[in-house]
Amino acid sequence: MVKLSVVIVNYNVCYFLEQTLLSVRRAVEKLAQPVEVFVVDNNSVDGSVAMVQARFPEVQLIANRDNPGFSKANNQALRRATGQYRLLLNPDTVVEEDTFRACCDFMDAHPDCGGLGVKMLDGQGQFLPESKRALPTPEVAFYKMFGLARLMPKSRTFGRYHLGYLSPEDTHEVEVLSGAFMMLRQTALNQIGLLDEDYFMYGEDIDLSHRLRQGGWKNYYFPGTRIIHYKGESTKRTSVNYVFVFYRAMVIFARKHFAPGRAGLFSLLINAAIWLRAGAAVLERLAVRVAPLLLDAGLIWAGMYVLKSYWENNHKFVPGDYPPQYMTVAVPAYILVWLTSAYLSGAYDPPVKTSRVVRGVFLGTLLISAASNFLDAWRFSKALIILGGAWAVAAIVGRHLLAHFIKYRDLRLSEHRQKTIAIVGSGPESRRVRHLLEAAGVQARVIGHVSVAPKPADTLVPPAAIPLPVPPPKSRWASCGSWPISSASTRSMN
Template sequence: MKLSVVIVNYNVCYFLEQALLSVRQAVAKLGQPVEVFVVDNNSADNSVAMVRARFPEVILIENKDNPGFSKGNNQALRRATGQYQLLLNPDTLVEEDTFRLCCEFMDAHPRCGGLGVQMLDGQGQFLPESKRGLPTPSVAFYKMFGLAQLLPRSRTFGRYHLGYLDKNEAHQIEVLSGAFMLLRQAALAEIGLLDEDYFMYGEDIDLSYRLTQGGWQNWYFPGTRIIHYKGESTKRTSVNYVFVFYRAMVIFAQKHFAPGRAGLFSGLINGAIWLRAGAAVARRWATAAAPILADAGLLYAGMYALKTYWEHNQKYVRLPYPPQYMLVAVPVYIVVWLLATWLSGGYDRPARTGPVMRGIVVGTVLISAGSNFLDSWRFSKALIVLGGAWAVAALVGRRLLAHWLRHGNLRLSETRPKRLAIIGSAAESQRVRQLLAAAQVPASIIGYIPPAAVQPGQGPALPPSSEQLGELRQLPELVRIYELNELIFCSKDLPASQIISLMLSLPPQPTVNYKILPEDSQYIIGSNGKNASGDYYTLDLNLRLAQPAQRRTKRLLDLLASLALLLATPFLIWGLRQPGGLLPNIGRVLLGRRSWVGLRYTPEAAGPPAVLSPADAAGPALPPADAATRRRLEFLYAKDYEYDMDLRTLWRGWRGLGSR
């Protein structure tokens, strides 16, 4: 057996399908015996059924839990018999010659124990983690505090990603990437398999280090390229990612460094964890709060200007308003206006004028009515009405300006549709159109570009279709002329190597996104950058639960239910199966980290984890291990969501409110 390929999968069925299709093509080009393993870590997204149906040649290992990346790989490596053994991520796409060229390089370098290749993100941009240095305390310090990013080509500060080494030349390196790690079986037999103390991250650094300590070499080989849709399997901007990634580095330091250095490194890492985690939380909050803070600032400035004008020109007694007007009353007005706007959908996307106006009108009425009951806080009805008018003008005006800057028009309900072209045959182009229409993707399909012109001797040249934009060699000009911002490649008509070459042939254009339709697939796959999660278009139905208005209703229900449960805790706690979990759950729901009712058995679902699932309240008729039934019940719940479904689930499943 020349080569064993091992892929560990967890809930990325759509990427796994594309990866296995590219592996099949690369195996055919290698022309030598190859075995392919897929280790599924208890996915709930149809991955196992897809592999069985589409790839009968694959050796499938089904785990009933998620033991982690290292253990999953080791399960297959213990059974693998190949001279070379490749650890490959499911969110990758390999070129047709990748296996052949890599095996030839390993054959020519008998002391090469591990090999990595040139990796590109979904936009065709080089991923610097294709080649890395050992994260010693100094190297880790330079990376975590930004010096490596500031001076990437420095031999001192740029050692984490070895930025001073030419990415187009082969080099001996210290650390390989776990996304594509080709290993020599003889080397593994000497140094051992992956360290299972690492659940995820760090195991590639550990194995690379043990290879070099054992006298083997690690090489970076740019003679072939792969696409790695970074960020799909895990969300790299999340706080959880920060903790898992840097904790793995602590394990590495404690295992391989001397006690003194390990202690210094651990302290440095732990400090960085909290800094990075705090930055991630702050960034998330800032992104969410920015529109609200901008609106609040506009309202406050407008109310100050109105007050000043009214004092000097319209007020019957020309005396200034007391300080508490601007310090207390106006902030309360602003909170009421913005809260009413949020409840009416004024912060939903796409932005619309109607919900904003409705929210401001309701807020103005509430402020006017409330001021009637507070004589000492009754300042001016005229300023309340004028403030409401200013609020409408300011909030709508800010949205119009932002929309014009982004989309080039002043029609709030309209976003600029994608201008895309399809690169593939007329038949595949039609299939792409059908998938986009079924998925309701807002796009203007300009036309298609056939993969190649008719060559002499292949038959009569047919007149070009009215939808055919031109020839493939004209792609850069066509992108410019038609102002295209998305290209969809049909892999049935183009090999992976040509798709990657076409991505690289275009000048860097952040406005052009790339996606791929794998052969006979229902998914159109892509990623808009190295830190962006992979995304895809498919035939999924629109779920009512995903609509902003329903999410808002659900959040309000969670808050009200939490307050009610807090008051009822002394009575409820005696009947709960896990009484110690009730108060922590109330706290998590109030903070938005949990929802009382939601999708517990649908891992790909968005939103916070749920304490209860509608499937939990189905009663004894539901077999406890029937995952398919649970997922079906959750799908129906999400598709037809109404708030009374949550109330019924809470009533029926109240004994599980303390569940962890």
């Protein structure tokens, strides 16, 4: 009898999928009981299907010719699965070698467990709070969507969404599990049904968790094993599209499970949150783009004020102050021309180059000087225009230098920074990775590799000791887009 069926739905994350399947392969070896693995590909265009066929022949592959959504794709595999337990696993995760064994043992010991989630960490090793959640009732959703849950994460009232008052180091009965890793009991699925296909993406895990509890089963958060979840690889969570898709799924859930009055209140809150979050996402992206320009504008305006005061007191041909409109109208117009010209000249494109800043501001200065010849009422001082242009260059370059120094502790603006990498894997796989990095022109310094072969201690081998191989025939390699696949991993040191 098959103990476990693993179901992975993939969409254009070929590299992450390969790492997931490699970790699954190791975890299957530790379980010592029959396991079947399904990959459902939703019409990826990055070579995912070819990679799975070439590198993982043990996987049962379902290659869709369209994208039917997450729920439908999972159900395709669940209907074919035969395992006592069914695991829904994201393609951007990495499981520990004993994850399957530990989870199956837990479910064997807890016959009331219908669904099981584990401790999830992000790519930096930080605990992901969505590992354990409460049901998003109107009250819980309100606290989450309007920031109270973030302000008071450990409050039993305001922090219920992520159950922040429960220790992530202890096992707990919870209401909602994450679809990134959700182990399900087949007898429970037979009773409550599969995933609701009204959900295209997001919300289906909340719906399934709730139906498990309605059916008399319990959901558990189990920290006895951990996984890495590189969350949001298919959909960036700061995008407007994510905001709309996620919160619309919440509306579907409310209409399905709440009484009409509560569903109406929930829908009202959700729609308010959609527009607030969508607006915030747009403003955030705009602020990231505009903030450097605004900062430079402020620096230039301050410098122009100092230059004006100095020029009035020491060099102005006709003694007296410039009219107020010089600083309130003329100087802002100068700044707009300088920054626009600098922006169009690539002064804000990485890597930052001083020559682009100089070229842009110089062209802007010429334009300002030429325009002032035709506007007698706004002709103040050619000298201040030239000095202002020089200050604009100094302000923009200086601000870039300061930011660069704070981040890198040096002043080499245009230098392409190399990453320092150690490769973890077997000898042949490490050589493959080094070859791929060189073939792709990746700027990286490989300091060596850590062998995974059984030894008294892992050894850091200098790169000189690992000769680069001759590129193998292309027929031996599966490809994720333009990147050949490797089962060795790399670790950046900076």
